[in-house]
Amino acid sequence: MCLRLIGVWTMAVKNVLVVGGGITGTVAAVALAQRGVKVTLAERSPEWYGVGHGITLQGNALKVFNLIGAYDKMAEKGLGFSELETYTADGHKIARIPAAKTGGVDLPSTMGALRSDIQTVLVDMIHDLGVEVRLGTEMTGFTNEADHVVAHLSDGTNESFDLIIAADGIKSTARKQLGITHDKQTSGLGIWRVVTQRKPEMDCSGLAFGGPEYKAGYTPISEDLCYAFVLTKPQRPDNGLSDADEVRRLLSGYHGHFDFIRDNIKDDDYMNFQEIEWLWAVDQPWHQGRVIAIGDAVHACPPLIAQGGAQCSEDAYILVEHVTQEGDLEEQLTAYEARRKARTGIVVENTLRLVDLEIEGGPAAGQEAGRIMAETLAAMAQPW
Numbered sequence: 001m002c003l004r005l006i007g008v009w010t011m012a013v014k015n016v017l018v019v020g021g022g023i024t025g026t027v028a029a030v031a032l033a034q035r036g037v038k039v040t041l042a043e044r045s046p047e048w049y050g051v052g053h054g055i056t057l058q059g060n061a062l063k064v065f066n067l068i069g070a071y072d073k074m075a076e077k078g079l080g081f082s083e084l085e086t087y088t089a090d091g092h093k094i095a096r097i098p099a100a101k102t103g104g105v106d107l108p109s110t111m112g113a114l115r116s117d118i119q120t121v122l123v124d125m126i127h128d129l130g131v132e133v134r135l136g137t138e139m140t141g142f143t144n145e146a147d148h149v150v151a152h153l154s155d156g157t158n159e160s161f162d163l164i165i166a167a168d169g170i171k172s173t174a175r176k177q178l179g180i181t182h183d184k185q186t187s188g189l190g191i192w193r194v195v196t197q198r199k200p201e202m203d204c205s206g207l208a209f210g211g212p213e214y215k216a217g218y219t220p221i222s223e224d225l226c227y228a229f230v231l232t233k234p235q236r237p238d239n240g241l242s243d244a245d246e247v248r249r250l251l252s253g254y255h256g257h258f259d260f261i262r263d264n265i266k267d268d269d270y271m272n273f274q275e276i277e278w279l280w281a282v283d284q285p286w287h288q289g290r291v292i293a294i295g296d297a298v299h300a301c302p303p304l305i306a307q308g309g310a311q312c313s314e315d316a317y318i319l320v321e322h323v324t325q326e327g328d329l330e331e332q333l334t335a336y337e338a339r340r341k342a343r344t345g346i347v348v349e350n351t352l353r354l355v356d357l358e359i360e361g362g363p364a365a366g367q368e369a370g371r372i373m374a375e376t377l378a379a380m381a382q383p384w
Contacts, residue, residue: 014038015038015161016039016164017161019294020297021043021296022169022312023313024295024297026126028123028294028316029131029316031316040159041131041132042138042153043137044154053114053271053272058103058380059102059381060310060314061310061313074121078113079223080108080110081110087207089209091257134155140173144289145160148160160316163291164292165293165316169297174293177287178287179180182280182281185278186277187234187277188359189234189275192271193229194270196226196264196265197224205217205218216251218257230251247262278300278301279296282348287334294312294316295312301348307376307380311347315344318339323336339384346376
C-alpha cells in the first residue's frame with residue numbers, strides 16, 4: 001500500500017517495467033515517470049522507429065496526449081480537424097458533418113499524423129524523463145512474489161519490479177504468460193494504406209461508399225500529405241502487380257478526390273497491406289499478481305471507428321492514475337480492469353458489428369453503420 005508521511009504520498013509502486021514501445025507503452029512510461037516512478041521500458045525491436053503509414057487519432061487520444069504534455073508538439077507535425085466528408089464512389093459529396101468532440105471542446109475532434117511522428121514525440125519525452133530503454137529485449141516470463149515481481153528477460157537477466165505493464169500489442173507474448181487464452185482472430189477484412197499527396201480542399205477525413213471494394217477513404221496528415229486507404233478482402237490476390245499498381249487498381253472504382261490520389265501515387269510512396277485482426281479478452285483477467293496486460297494485448301479492434309490509438313492511450317494513462325494513488329495494488333488493478341473492460345467493450349463490440357455490415361452489405365447497411373459510429377463516439381465523449 002501507499003503510506004502518507006507528513007502530507008507526502010509514499011507509493012508502493014516506485015519501480016515499474018513497461019513491456020512494449022508502441023503508443024500504449026510509451027504513454028504509460030511517460031505518465032509514470034512524470035509522477036516520479038522509476039521506469040524501465042523493454043522493446044523487442046532492436047531499432048526503435050514508428051511504422052511509416054498514417055494514423056487517425058480521435059479527440060480522446062488527443063486528450064491523453066494533452067494531459068502528458070505531448071499534444072502541442074504532435075499538433076506541429078500532424079493536422080487537426082473537426083469534420084468528416086462522405087462521398088459516393090463516383091465522387092458525389094453526400095455530406096460534410098461535424099465529428100464528435102470525444103476529447104472536449106478545446107481540442108480538435110480528430111488529428112491525422114504519421115505514426116512515426118507520434119512515436120518520435122513520445123520517445124523524445126521518454127529520453128528527457130530519464131526512462132531506461134532496452135531495445136532488442138523481451139520478457140520471457142515472470143515470477144510473482146509477495147511484495148514484488150521478478151521479470152525474466154531475454155538478455156538472461158532477472159530483475160525485480162513493483163509492477164510489470166505488458167503493452168506488447170496484438171502479438172503479445174506476455175498475454176500467454178498471464179494465462180490469457182484468447183488470441184488474435186481474422187475479421188474477414190484487409191486494408192491497403194498509402195501516404196501520398198493531397199489537394200488543399202481535402203482538409204478532413206473523407207469516406208467513399210458504394211464502390212467495388214468495401215470502402216475507400218483518406219485522412220490529411222499534413223499541409224500537403226494524406227494517407228489513403230482501401231478496405232478490401234483479407235488476402236492480396238496473386239496478380240503480379242506491384243504494390244503501387246495494386247492500390248491504383250483498387251482505387252480505380254472511386255472518383256472525385258480519389259482520382260487525384262490514384263494519379264499521384266508513386267512507386268516509392270510508403271504503402272502496405274495488412275489483414276485486419278481483432279482480439280477481445282473480455283472474460284478473463286488481464287492481470288495476475290503484479291503483472292497486467294493493457295492495450296492491443298487484450299482488446300485490439302479493426303480500425304473502422306478509428307478508436308484503437310485512443311483506447312490504448314486511455315488504457316495507459318488511466319492505469320497510471322490508479323497505481324499511483326494510495327491503496328492496495330491488487331484492488332487498484334482489479335478496479336482498473338473492470339473500468340476499462342466496460343469502456344473498451346463498447347468500441348470492440350460496435351466495431352465488430354460494423355465489420356459484419358461491411359461484409360454483408362444491404363440497402364440499410366450505410367445508415368445502420370452511421371448510427372453505430374455516432375453511438376460509439378457519443379459514448380467515448382463521456383467522462384472516463
